[in-house]
Amino acid sequence: MPDTTSIRTNDVLAQRLAVLSAGPYRDALAHGLRGIEKESLRVTRDGQLAMTPHPAALGSALTHPSLTTDYSEALIEIITPAERDPSITLERLDELHRYVYAVLARDGEILWNESMPGLLPAADEGIPIAEYGTSNIGRLKYVYRLGLALRYGRTMQCIAGIHYNYSLDETVWQVLHAHERSPATSVDYQSERYLALIRNFRRTSWLLMYLFGASPALDARFLRGRPHTLETFDSETLYLPYATSLRMSDLGYSNTTGQSALHADYNTLSGYLAALTEAVSEPYPPYEAIGTHRNGEWVQINTNVLQIENEFYSTIRPKRVTYPGERPLSALAARGVQYVEVRCMDIDPFEPTGIALPTARFLDAYLLACALEDSPLLPVAAGAEANANFALVTKEGRRPGLTLKRDGKDVPMQDWAADLLAKIDHTAAALDAVHGGDEHRRAVAAQRAKLADASLTPSARVLQTLRDDQQTFLQFALAQSERHAAHFLSRPLDAELTAHFDTLARESLDEQARLEHQEVGSFDAFVAAYRAYTLNRFSV
Secondary structure: OOOOOOOOOOOHHHHHHHHHHOOOOHHHHHOOEEEEEEEEEEEEOOOEEOOOOOOHHHOOOOOOOOEEEOOEOOEEEEEOOOEOOHHHHHHHHHHHHHHHHHHHHOOOEEEEOOOOOOEOOOOHHHOOEOOOOOOHHHHHHHHHHHHHHHHHOOOHHHOOOEEEEEEOOHHHHHHHHHHOOOOOOHHHHHHHHHHHHHHHHHHHOHHHHHHHOOEOEEEHHHHOOOOOOOEEOOOOEEEOOOOOEHHHOOOOOOOOHHHHHOOOOOOOHHHHHHHHHHHOOOEOHHHHHHOOEEOOEEOOOOOEOOOOHHHOOOOEEEEOOOOOOOOHHHHHHHHOOOEEEEEEEOOOOOOOOOOOHHHHHHHHHHHHHHHHOOOOOOOHHHHHHHHHHHHHHHHHOOOOOOEEEEOOEEEEHHHHHHHHHHHHHHHHHHHHHHHOOOHHHHHHHHHHHHHHOHHHOHHHHHHHHHHHHOOOHHHHHHHHHHHHHHHHHOOOOOHHHHHHHHHHHHHHHHHHHHHHHOOOOOHHHHHHHHHHOOOOOOOO
């Protein structure tokens, strides 16, 4: 077993950390930003999917900065501001939850604090799609979701998760850019380093599935009769004994149908833009057979492999804050990569907000290691190997003696994980040196304990709780959701913060009304202009 506290002094990661930890800019490592987007289904007290509209008291899902909906009208998305310290991010997430629960309590609803959904309508078509009003942009968002329903079904879109948005302070990139005497512009160098982060993430993110995957079981009705290889846990629950995250397996979020042949290029920003541009521009025969209209009404934006770039189901994305009306890929082309969005984290059913502070601390140390470590290019074969490792861990991650492929060779998962934790411990120590204390290294130590004892992982704890309490998946998830609801409702916000959120809600409703009142032009013309706004003309 490798020494998990040591690292080679000539390692690229160690060299870059040494540069960043010395001199006048050493505090830059503490100044990055992270934000959280947490999805949760609204449900009734008996666990049924809420069929009510998005509560007006929460504001407009179209224009509210922190409270919106994702696919379904019942799928709330809670978005924190970007903060320098994850403890502050989680404070903001806690406050937003307390406000949301107070509003939902008026209608006898709570949030489903599980990634896999509970009791959905008997028919897939009964799941309500999110609506955003009568403005052209609001209608476009609705049509896009209609297209997702036709392409993938509504049930899969009800799966929920945590998105972790992460950036390093730009001073970090400036210091490394100067130290390494890179001939690239500062913007290009920063984009290159974020893509290097993504390549390392793609190779090693199976580790996150082992450590934090929390969806080893699901309600049998979720599959709606589809063939599967799951085992029976009880009369209502299906599972896999060593699974970590069925959500991220081929039963949940996986690239299907037209996306299966899409290979995003993470070696260069121009390559990434080209691959996604082709996907949003290339017709796909099965979607052409559906068409864009039924009975005179729009049912999808176009018949291409992807309607828009955000349809690509990836575990991590390069991102850039967009201007109003700007396409995400055009923002990347114009101004480079600003941050990454980690999209593979399950909701932790044992945490009221769905994510624990030590988890966020570990993610910061892990992502920093991905950003600073040497990052070879990721050809198609290496990408396929990474995908296979990730998929294997989602279904069998806790299987004793599990082996993965590393550069074509078999390697015990435990050994590879220990190697990774040694590197992550190094970045954790650097973060602790800047912040003070030892919270990052303690977060790494907690994950090392899970490596030594798989029963400590969230996925194992879920299954053990089902056994100990003789619960079905639905009974477990509802009990946890009720427990978390009580946690938030017992801690109401003070009057000042409540008034602040009330004001945000009113302002968002006013903004939606203004957009609808000032709308100019037909929806057909709006869609035509949107589709004509091709990304082929953008270059980096």
